[in-house]
Amino acid sequence: MRILVIGRGGREHAIIWALKKSARVAKVYCAPGNAGIAQLAECVPIKESEFDKIAQYALDYAIDLVVVGPEDPLADGIVDYLEERNIPVFGPRKSAAIIEGSKVFTKQLLKKYGIPTATYESFDDYEAALAYVRKQGAPIVIKADGLAAGKGVVVAQTIGEAERALEDIMVKHVFGEGSSVVVEEFLQGQEMSILSFVDGSVVRPMLPSQDHKQIFDDDKGPNTGGMGTYCPLPHIPQSVIDEAIETIIRPTAEAMVKEGRPFRGVLFAGLMITESGPKTIEFNARFGDPETQVVLSLLETDLIDIFLATINGRLQDMDIRWSGDSAVCVVLASGGYPGSYPKGVPISGLDEVQQSVVFHAGTAEKDGGIVTDGGRVLGVTAKGANIEEARAKAYADVERIRFDGAQYRKDIALKALR
Known part of the structure; x- marks a missing residue:
């Protein structure tokens, strides 16, 4: 099979890395990709927003499946656009991607169907x-x-x-x-992310993970796109994880069907485990970043089989298997992020990494070397028999990578060990 992945970040690098494990995948293309992705796939100079060029490329190169990574093209209707041209595509249609595109819509949906979330008001x-x-x-x-x-x-x-x-x-x-804004009550507790493969009312949850949103240790400073993750969550009882799936994720998928907006793709639930049980913080309409890096590291089932089952209505028949190991991802970010930051800073030490997979989030190639090209630059991801081992491997490799201004959190996954 010939696969075209849309996107340029760490999530797309992880998806391509997982797809390349499949004997069924002959060739992977990525539009537009990054310097790390270019080591695994053929990068194509087409922007995520250029639907016409993406469609034409898919037709010209006999692409068997398009996989959409980022939220913006999903919210803008890329899946509808490709389906109208009979191009197979993995991801939700525009009517379903609104679950991420509008927080007001999502809060109203959760309220209508009695799905646990923070109390709120919306304003324009x-x-x-x-x-x-x-x-x-x-x-x-x-x-x-x-x-x-x-x-x-x-x-x-x-x-x-x-x-x-x-x-x-x-x-x-x-x-x-x-x-427009949503103003919510502040929820206290442990955060948990659960990504699920979804086809209408069929929900197949992935392993739970925990993101670290704030830029500094001990959850201090402004929010980012995510400074690191770990998976699974040994300190959170399975009963709590099951409760989140049965009271939030499945009811939300069913609610979208009832609303005439059936969701097909990856539904990402950002959750808070409060004293009164799990509550919804947000939903995203795609793989999360950097959650994808740890979750797909532990997937044992062929990812392309899951994608095809989802779009062909066979998801309920899939036997999805997961490793019993643990995974930890530490994000290396540019100096100044999440505010303004420089680009084009040379990166060294990537060839010294020993025990991790380094997923590139914001990199480019320049004069034969790799340079920074984004706020979050690299996701150093390691596996181990437990969180402690995976964490030690990831941080050992983080120390081997160098670029001016590099910043990273030192406490990723410590909550699991405390």
Whole structure:
């Protein structure tokens, strides 16, 4: 089979790495890819937003399946566009991708079907939102309604922080032209991510993982797209994981069917385990990043078989198997991230890595070498018999990689060991 993967980040690198294990996959292309992906696949200079060029390339090169990684083309309807041209594609249609594209839609859906989530109000009027925040007090959570590359959420510890967040989103439009916000109660507890292969009401959960969103150790500083992950979660009882699947993920998939928006692809549930049980923080309409790096590291079933079963209505018949090992991913980020950061900084030490797979998130090739080309640069991912072993391997290899300004968290997966 000939596969075309859409995207340029660590998630796409991990998907391609997993697909390349399959004897059924003859050739993988990636549009546009990055310097790490180029070592596994043929990179094509087509942007994720260029639907017409993607479709034409798929037809010209007899592509058997297109796999869409990022959220923006999904929200903009790339799956519908390709399906109209009879090009097989893995991912949700635009009507279902709204579960990530609009936080207001998702909160209303969860409320309608009684699915556990934080109490909230949505606003498109700045003064009304300001008055509500001042009445509720802090800590409080402010979310930009649309897509914001994982950074449109502010957990405000003070009223002043909340006011600045509302001004950034609704007045300055720092996350795009949309000015709607969701204002939520602050939930306390352990975070958990569960990605699931979904075809309508058929839900096949993957192993749970835990992301580390804040830039600094001990969950301090502004939110990022994710600074590291580990999988599975030995410190969280299986009964809690099962409760999340049965009270949140399956009901949400069924609700989307009832709404005439059946979801087909990967549904990502961001959850908080509170004293009163699991609650929904967010849903994404695709593989998470960097969750994908650890989860797919432990997948034993052929990924292409799962993709084909999902789009051909055979997901319920799949026997999906997982390794009993653990995996840890530590993200190396550019200096200044998640604010402004330089690009084109030379990276050394990649050839010294011994026990990890290094998934490239923001890299490019320049003068025969590899340089930084994004905020999150690399995801150093290692497997071990347990979290402690996987963590030790990943951090040993992180120390071998060097570029000016590199920053990373030192406490990834420590919660599992405490």
